[in-house]
Amino acid sequence: MTEVDDRLISDTLEVFRNNPDKKYDPEQINDILRMNGSQAFKKVVKSLAILEGEGKINVNSNGRFKLAPPDQIVTGEFRANEKGFGFVRYDETDPDIFVARPNVLHAINGDEVKVKITKPANPWGSRGPEGEIVEITGHGLTELVGEFQPYSDVQVEKTGLLGYVQSHEKKIAGYRVFIPDEGLHPQMGDMVKVSLTQYPSDEQPNSMQGVAETVLGNKNDPGVDILTIVYDNDIHVDFPDEVINQAEDIPDTVTSEDRKGRVDITDQVMVTIDGDDSKDFDDAVTLWKLDNGNFHLGVSIADVSYYVTEGSPLDQEAYDRGTSTYLTDRVIPMIPFRLSNGICSLNPGVDRLSLTCDMEIDKNGHVVSHEIYPSVINSHARLTYSNVNKIFDNDKEQIEANAELVPMLNDMHELHDILYAMRHDRGAIDFEAPEAKIIVDDNGKAVDIEIRDRGISERMIESFMLAANETVAEHYRKQHLPFLYRVHEKPDEEKVKNFFETASTFGIQVQGSIKNITPKMLQTVVTKTKDTPEELVTTTMLLRSMQQARYSEDALGHFGLAAEYYTHFTSPIRRYPDLVVHRMIHQYSQNTDEALKEKWNKVLPDIGQHSSIRERHSIDAERAVNDLKKTEYMEENVGEVFDGVVGSATSFGIFVTLENTVEGLVHISNMHDDFYEFDERQLALVGKRTHKTYKIGQPIKVKLTRADLDSRKLDFEVVLPPEEQKKVDEARKKNANRQRGGNKRHNDRNKKPFNKR
CATH class of the missing domain: 1.10.10 (Arc Repressor Mutant, subunit A)
Incomplete structure (x- = not known):
């Protein structure tokens, strides 16, 4: 030893x-x-x-x-569960601390807390640490939006309170926020933004107090439903005056002064390829084949950092927002539309400032040389994904309309195939889930759900952006300069173990050690189950086992992409980290002295953490709005029968996903043909008497029984085959008769004798 x-x-x-x-x-x-x-x-x-x-x-x-923290007391963010318990996240990679309901110390969702670890995690098992909150050091929730319920005049006079506001968000829906009789006077059903002044305590464990700041409108007014979600997720809607003023002062054309120190590549055939309804274009591409058989790929990105200067009102607001938020009927931009759709957008036929990453890529998909530099470009065409896909499908009309660009587009298709094969060979995990586009009318009401399939053009642009992001990240990592990376760490070992056990039930044996998980090992399972009934199961389980991608000053690699170095460089109009990356590129091109390195070393941890948090807020809002609009769309279909697939099974029921991506719950109490128990190994519900099994990926027919807009939830019932339903109905009838008979005998025994006179 x-x-x-x-x-x-x-x-x-x-x-x-x-x-x-x-x-x-x-x-x-x-x-x-x-x-x-x-x-x-x-x-x-x-x-x-x-x-x-x-x-x-x-x-x-x-x-x-x-x-190890002293006395095992750590500081983190409390994430509440609607049932009263919660978890404290104190580290991006370490497991969260479970806090039982009696130990939460009245903390609410988002609070910063000190938690004492009472039981450490088991490093050889799936159980994380347990703890109790010993102090609330800060309230993450300072404002909320909820529905106002007024008091009667008598109650107002007696209590001095107008009534209370109650949030529709399930993690805080159990609290009433009482509104004093001062300031605004909302009406019943109004959605009200409240500034919190008092929090739960021993005396009032289920209530808070606050001041009504803004009345968004009645909950049934058009647009108020989405606005409620936006405010609930702390997303800025309006820009401050000083931000608007700075944006207005920026010229809407490129000046001669702007061109200084830039390479003019306006002669290159640059094109943008985006969605049909896109209005801000932050990336343009060009491509040609070199004499040696390699490809020259040029990716030019809008140079937003030139206009959003460091420390300015525009910069501070962009930092606070962190990202643009894309909702069903609106975009809440990171920078004002005058910039995002104007001078910062690579619109066709006009000169624009950009940062260009030129790459020479060989026939194996490897970048053999590259150059990163400030440039001036002029987009030759604004192409759409749908039209480019038609070109690849030999649509004569689109081929004729874009005849000059077709040869370059075909070469791009060829390079994409090479890059995709290269990523696949190294183990990148390719998740292909259907995307839903919710169609709304002029009042914002959901009227249809369309399924969007990603075609070759979407995947092609993704390949080019991935190549640029990796190239930029590797360039500055190898120069040993402070930098901001997009990182995705190895998945949780215990969850991967469960994933492999599930894969083994499909006859898929994964080679390699769980102690040394590689992307290739996980990719093998995804590839082998593609286009099979088990595909949904494996994809769902794999996503659950993955860590959440985040921003970091450490080059920890991107596990899902199997990339050693990765950053976000390609979307500075809508992501603050990309804007910061551009700013660093500019500054490093001037000097790389110790003072500059120290500056970035000091601020990057905060930028990475803050940007990751703001990204989660935006994603939460986007998901909540999608759930709301899907529920609204399905509201008209209560009572109808649908074909679906079991998306997941839990101890309380099964979640069913319909063909239009809508998801709802069949609660176990509504499964009347048997008593069902949860089998954790199979991730399935199994009937105790019939052994009927409901598991992930299984086709199922369901009836929509309820659409609750407030909670954004749908309830289904399983539609049984006629012969099975007949047996259930007969059993229900017998039980009802027995119940009535038992009640009658009980009532007869309790009757008092009638005494005649």
Whole structure:
């Protein structure tokens, strides 16, 4: 056994104490301590094991170590469950801390809390740590939107309160926010934005108090439903005056001053390819074949950072928003439309400022050389995905209309095939889920749901953007300069184990060790189940096992793409991290001195964390609006029967997905033909008497019984075959008769005798 002296253990611990928030793998510790040779490395590993055994450092499921917090009290964000318990997220990769209902200390969703870990995680099992909240250090929820319920005049006079507001969001729907008789006077059914002044306490555990700030309108007014969700997710709607003023002062054409220090490539045949309804174009592409058989791919991205200057009102507002939010009937932009649809948009036929990444790509899909530089471009055409797909499908009308561009587009198709094959070979996991486009009328009411299939043109542009993002990330990583990366870490080991066990039930055996998970291992399962009944199961399980992608100053790689280096460079109109990446590229082209490095080292952690949080807010709003509009669309179809697929099974029922992507629940209490129990291994509900099984991916026929707009939920019942339904009806009838007979005998026994006189 390798002996470890106390000095090495002490030096190892000192590394963690000097960087208490940083995680290290054994190789990094070995490098920091400047240990050489395999024997020395074994000693480092041993010292880590000793420190972990003593509880001085912790290890996560990815094998990375971090200093253990003193007394195991950590600070994190509380994420409530509607049933009263919750979880505290205190680290992007470590498992969340479970907090039982009696231990939440009246914390509400989004609160910053200190939590004492009462039971550590089991590193060899699926159980995470447990804890109790000892202090609420900050309230994440300072405003909310809810429906106003007024008090009677007598109650107002007695309590001094106008009534209360109650949110429709399930995580805080259990709280009433009382409104004092001052300021605004909403009406019954109004959706009201409230600024919170008092929070739950021992005396009032289920209520808060607040001031009515804004009346959005009655809950039945057009557009108020979406506006409610927008405010609930803390998404800025209106731009401050100083932001609008700065945007108005920016010229709407490229000036001679703007062109200084840029490469003029307006002669290159650049095109934009976007959706039919797109209005902001932040990427343009060009391509030609080189004499050596390689491809020249040029990706030019709108240079938003030139106009949104560092520290300006525009920049601060873009940082606060973090991203644009795309809803069914509107876009809430990160920067004002005057910029996003104007000077910052690569509109056809006009000169625009951009940052260009030129890549020479060989026939194996590898970038053999590249150049990144500020440029001036002029888009030759605004193409749409649908029309380019028609060209690839040999549509004569579109081929004739775009005759000059067709040869380049065909070469782009060829390069895309090469890039896709390259990514697949290295293990990139390709998720292909149907996308729904919800059609609304002039009042915002959902009238149809269309399924959008991604064609070759969509995948082609994605391939080119991925290539540019990887190239830019690798360029600055290899220069050892501070940079902002888009990272996607290895999935949770226990969840992957469950995923492989499920795959084995389909006869798919995955080669390799769970201790060293690679994207290729997971891709194998996805590939083998493609276009089979098991495809939905494997995709669903795999998505559940994955970590959430985020922004980080550390180049941790992108597991899903099987990419060693990855960033977001290609969408600065709608993503703040991309804008920051552009800003760094400009500044590094001027100098790379220590002062500049120190500046970015200082601010990047905050930018990465904040941008990740704002991205989640935007995604939550987009999902909530989609759920709302799908529920609204289905409201007209209550009582109708639909074909669907079991999307997931739980202990309380099965979620069913219809062909139009709408999802609803068949609650276990509405499954009348048997008593069903949840089989965790099969992820299925199994009938106790009949052994009938409902599992993921199984076709099913259901009837819509309820569409609840407030909760944005749909309820289904299983439609049984006629012969099975007949048996259920007969059993119900017998039970009803027995019940009536029992009640009659009970009533007869309790009758008092009638005494005649």
